[in-house]
Amino acid sequence: MGTLTLTSFVTLDGVYQAPGGPKEDPRGGFEHGGWSVPYGDEDFGRFVGEVFDRVDAFLLGRRTYNIFASYWPKITDPADPIASKLNTLPKYVVSAGLQEPEWANTTVLGGDLGKEVAALKERTDREVQVHGSGLLAQSLLALDLVDKVHLLTFPVVLGTGRRLFAEGAVPTAFRHAGGRTTAAGVSIQTYEFAGRPEYGTYELPQNA
Numbered sequence: 531m532g533t534l535t536l537t538s539f540v541t542l543d544g545v546y547q548a549p550g551g552p553k554e555d556p557r558g559g560f561e562h563g564g565w566s567v568p569y570g571d572e573d574f575g576r577f578v579g580e581v582f583d584r585v586d587a588f589l590l591g592r593r594t595y596n597i598f599a600s601y602w603p604k605i606t607d608p609a610d611p612i613a614s615k616l617n618t619l620p621k622y623v624v625s626a627g628l629q630e631p632e633w634a635n636t637t638v639l640g641g642d643l644g645k646e647v648a649a650l651k652e653r654t655d656r657e658v659q660v661h662g663s664g665l666l667a668q669s670l671l672a673l674d675l676v677d678k679v680h681l682l683t684f685p686v687v688l689g690t691g692r693r694l695f696a697e698g699a700v701p702t703a704f705r706h707a708g709g710r711t712t713a714a715g716v717s718i719q720t721y722e723f724a725g726r727p728e729y730g731t732y733e734l735p736q737n738a
Contacts, residue, residue: 532654533677537581537661538694539566540683545691546664554597562688569684573712579611586656587620591663595623599633624666644673664694672700678722685715703727
């Protein structure tokens with residue numbers, strides 16, 4: 531059985547919206563698209579390459595799928611470690627409206643998300659990877675379907691935009707599984723799903 535791994539880029543104030551360019555996701559009048567690009571150094575590229583070394587299938591939301599499908603099929607160098615995986619491995623896109631995807635090896639998932647993703651994990655040997663896809667990521671987290679999160683926090687505050695862990699998120703605990711910081715200051719931390727949070731108190735006992 532495979533594991534479902536989410537890789538997400540967020541700002542210091544938790545915004546995930548449009549990290550790669552101004553046209554990616556302007557919903558809500560968002561004017562800060564492309565905020566992650568200045569931090570794309572060698573350390574960042576090395577980490578992304580490591581992630582793609584472990585993938586067997588991709589699971590994407592409709593918006594991220596459209597962004598990827600408009601770009602990666604044009605990168606035809608078989609030695610490109612990202613393009614070669616995205617263009618050849620199975621891709622699953624969660625959508626109620628997409629009928630005939632043109633990107634090769636794409637399957638549309640339009641049924642019960644929990645059941646379809648659980649079945650996908652069952653038939654995958656290594657990692658099913660979710661990249662970006664904020665709304666899908668929130669749904670998967672709410673269903674306890676995410677096994678591992680690579681959270682890349684960029685040293686920038688935007689003040690507006692869609693947040694990955696928004697108000698109303700299901701309370702969830704994670705176990706820290708490793709981390710590093712790139713030369714450009716991106717904090718890369720890996721967390722594994724650990725169930726529900728535990729609680730305590732710093733109040734002194736009344737008989738102290």
